Amino acid sequence: MEIIVCIKQVPDTTEVKIDPVKNTLIRDGVPSIVNPFDRIALEAAVQLKEKYGGRVRVITMGPPMAKEALKECLAVGADEAVLISDRAFAGADTLATSHALAAAIGKMGPVDVILCGKQAIDGDTAQVGPGISVRLGMPQITYAVKIELDGGKLKIERESETGFETHEAAMPVLVTAAKALAQPRYPTVKGTMKANRAQIPVWTAADIGADPKKIGLNGSPTQVRRVFVPPARAKGEIIRTGSAAESVALLMQKLGEAGIV
């Protein structure tokens, strides 16, 4: 099975603070990590490889420092990694990003499965994975929680707001990973040593033959008009007085007072 996993290096948002004046992220001193949903996608890919054989390649678009994120992926079981990096990619929104990644994947030869995290924890758009599938003319199954090979096709369970659905998909297919898909493993000492010695090729916009009008700022119709910090949500109240019946009575009274029921 030829698997490509798309990852993004993101700031560790559990440690991100927002500049109260400029309304921008304070990036100084904030560690960069592999987007957690992408780690889940990678783990699922490595497990598929371990079960059915094949190869797992990881790709990301980003500045040169994104190599660190790719090394982390190599340390937990990816076989190869590719960085696409070029000033021409700067300022890309999700549309331009999916164009660039699709062009690069097109250069990587035949692929059976493309795995992405369901969304990145910095932008939270959940658009790049589906965008890649559209540009590559490939079916997509989002929010997967289970992937199995079944008679040459993939059987994929996905979660939706109403429950779980099981789909069958011919390959090639793009799948985005929900949290329950896999539990990422820790890197090993040996994997880390190997990753540190790996040569990670860097492809430019010209290398992947990307259309200059579709990448970077030129290919990005999104315009950010304003960035602001949402007001903090008031803390909820937990009613736990005496028996369950008493708690329910108090809850109903409060809901009544608030005009909700």
Place this chain on the structure above:
Amino acid sequence: MFELNEDQKMMQKLAREFAEKELAPGAELRDEHEEFSRPLYDAMCALGLSGICFPEQYGGAGADTLSYILAIEELCRADSGIGISLSATVSLCAWPIFAFGTEEQKIKYLAPLCEGSKMGAFGLTEAGAGTDAASQKSTAVLNGDHYILNGTKMFITNAGEAEIYIVFAMTDKTKGTRGISAFILEKGMPGFSFGKKERKMGIRSSQTMELVFKDVQVPVANLLGKEGEGFRIAMATLDGGRIGVAAQALGTAQAALDAAIRYAKERVQFGKPIAANQAISFMLADMAAKIDAARLLTWRAAALKDAGKPYSKEAAMAKMYASDTAMEVTTDAVQIFGGYGYSREYPVERFMRDAKITQIYEGTNQVQRMVIGGALLK
């Protein structure tokens, strides 16, 4: 020297991530119940930490001693008991086999230790032979193709759990230290049993027991080094072990400093956080400076070992200074926490109990001063 390389940084990160997610959450309970967790130990080994600084041909990862030391500090920052259990396997059991073992011994005993399928221990101390390691009462008598081993060892880290033991015994009482030999024993050898489990003040998530030998037949092939080389092997092993103890002390000290900084910023008295008082911030500054000094001594000892240069004096300095620092820093952390620090609700009293042993084992700090003094005056 002052900048870690990519491998070293990633080993530190790898160990930190594992320690924070897997070791820290249960550390308090394991201390409370004096429980060594083999599953957690095995999980550390599955990452390759037990073979980190040994060659790949024996199942190791081929990283350097400094990478190993960085990992030990991170593990001990979360739970020094389990951290030192790994250090005992690596420094005190795997290393002497690597340094003094035959090729057969390395394949049979070093490889499973590196791969993590087996755990190691080191038996030198006896009831009457602590600092005076030369007054060993344990004996090994050659009888055909076996040595017959008799005696008792005490305060042995990993005893009972470990499958492989480096044990020292007298093969010739007339020769003093030159009459001591080292042997590789396996758990389950007839006549090899375990005595009582020590009830300790600190590092309670490590297991410490007695080793009891009653006419244990040890094959001649399990003699480590030559007859009479035991004392030299023990001393060389402890030189390396001391860098591990220094790293353990660093981990405990750093954990105490981290907790003290957090608490000093949160705890409000007289309308302001106590960190706003110079009395507190100066204490924190002293703690941090001492930890950094200890860390640099420890890294230097590891770097010398990696460079193949003598490091006995430097390892003694690192162990002595890091352990004294750990005792001081953890005591100050309890002081900063005040009454809460003395309560078992907060972890700093555990750090203080954990720190004390680092001044005592693998050579008391008085012995370290003898080693340093001896090197200065020779």
